[in-house]
């Protein structure tokens with residue numbers, strides 16, 4: 001099974017630990033079984049060097065200490081696997097391209113993270129299962145020692161029972177896999193439900209449909225499948241338990257006649273069967289867990305494998321250095337092609353041949369779907385071109401230079417996501433003069449609330465205010481190039497005018513290079529240059545003359 005391979009892979013001493021537990025348990029439990037049988041039969045222990053009660057106590061003590069050591073090792077080992085799995089998924093995503101993340105979909109990542117939680121139950125289940133196997137093994141060995149024919153019969157019976165379980169388990173596994181697929185769908189609908197909660201409140205039909213036909217429908221299908229698997233497992237357990245009582249009946253009523261085994265040995269057989277029935281029940285009831293675990297591990301590994309097929313950056317080894325002072329960004333025949341899941345081309349943006357020079361204020365204009373945001377994604381290094389090359393200060397970007405390239409630009413995308421924590425390590429103390437200057441510049445003096453304990457600023461703001469705060473953070477990054485995608489769209493007319501007529505000139509004075517997607521034709525004159533997009537291409541690259549502003553606005 002996968003997790004056995006996993007344990008083995010993560011720890012060289014894994015099999016040593018298992019062997020140790022096996023030997024200890026064989027000795028201890030074997031002795032206890034013999035001990036109890038002999039006490040019942042009134043016979044002294046064959047190898048008693050100490051008084052019986054002392055020996056019994058000593059066996060328990062040794063067993064306790066060694067079992068504790070073994071279980072601690074297994075618990076540490078498996079807990080570290082849980083930790084490694086979860087951090088491995090996040091770590092791989094961290095170095096993946098944005099396109100890979102778009103292809104994977106957030107819901108699959110959420111499900112995988114949930115899967116890793118199941119691994120946390122591995123230590124106790126695994127130790128119980130190993131203990132049970134060892135006790136069962138000792139019991140069967142003892143029965144074979146009592147009577148090899150009787151032992152062989154028990155062994156045959158156990159093999160048949162195992163075949164029965166395995167056959168039924170493969171059918172259950174299929175159903176559990178279907179449940180997992182439904183879980184992915186469910187997460188997708190749930191994200192729609194939670195992210196679009198306001199929109200759902202606005203339509204009874206939408207509200208009803210998402211609940212009845214998607215969320216509840218998927219939950220219902222999962223419930224039916226879960227019911228089926230639970231019943232199958234229940235039948236497995238009952239079959240297992242009852243069949244052992246049948247075996248007890250055979251031992252009590254048939255064995256003495258057919259195999260002519262003496263009564264004292266029959267008692268020993270019955271005691272041994274009763275002794276191993278507990279561990280057998282534990283083993284049978286751990287089947288559902290191990291099947292679920294197997295599916296979870298396969299899914300996590302499947303996700304990891306899929307992430308591995310996508311391009312990944314090497315953030316650890318290679319550090320790409322660009323010359324300090326920004327000069328220009330050059331698009332050399334750069335194009336990007338969207339494809340569907342089957343690789344069929346959907347829409348092509350570019351090819352672009354243009355340069356963006358230090359200190360320029362460039363407005364990107366064009367109709368909906370004309371390719372502006374795709375261009376912004378290419379410019380910021382979020383997308384890698386499917387054709388052509390991008391050059392930063394004359395240095396051609398290769399796969400691994402993208403993270404360092406993106407790190408040279410500040411960007412505010414259309415959603416302007418504000419993080420809940422200060423991951424950038426900005427100085428967000430109230431007495432930071434530079435911060436206060438930017439707050440005044442964005443007219444947020446009476447709005448921002450400092451959280452000095454968490455060293456953050458509260459992000460519960462209106463959309464327009466959030467974008468102003470995002471611009472403050474972009475300025476605090478102190479980078480040469482600032483990219484804005486429809487930044488002013490949510491600003492009120494007064495602040496919008498202030499942004500184009502006051503803030504943009506200040507940014508220009510600060511020698512920032514500004515590339516802004518905009519539909520505000522009234523302010524086109526504030527740009528040095530306008531790139532007008534249509535159907536994925538730049539159809540106009542206009543150098544703005546101050547006198548020509550009004551003409552451009554048309």
Ligand SMILES: Nc1ncnc2c1ncn2[C@@H]1O[C@H](COP(=O)(O)OP(=O)(O)OP(=O)(O)O)[C@@H](O)[C@H]1O
Nearest residue numbers: 338339346347366367368369370371372373374375
């Ligand atoms: N993830 C995607 N997969 C497939 N096609 C896409 C994807 N994103 C965008 N497109 C297509 O690429 C084209 C350009 O989209 P883009 O978002 O760049 O346009 P835009 O000019 O920014 O539009 P808007 O002004 O509406 O924001 C559109 O036709 C769109 O359908």
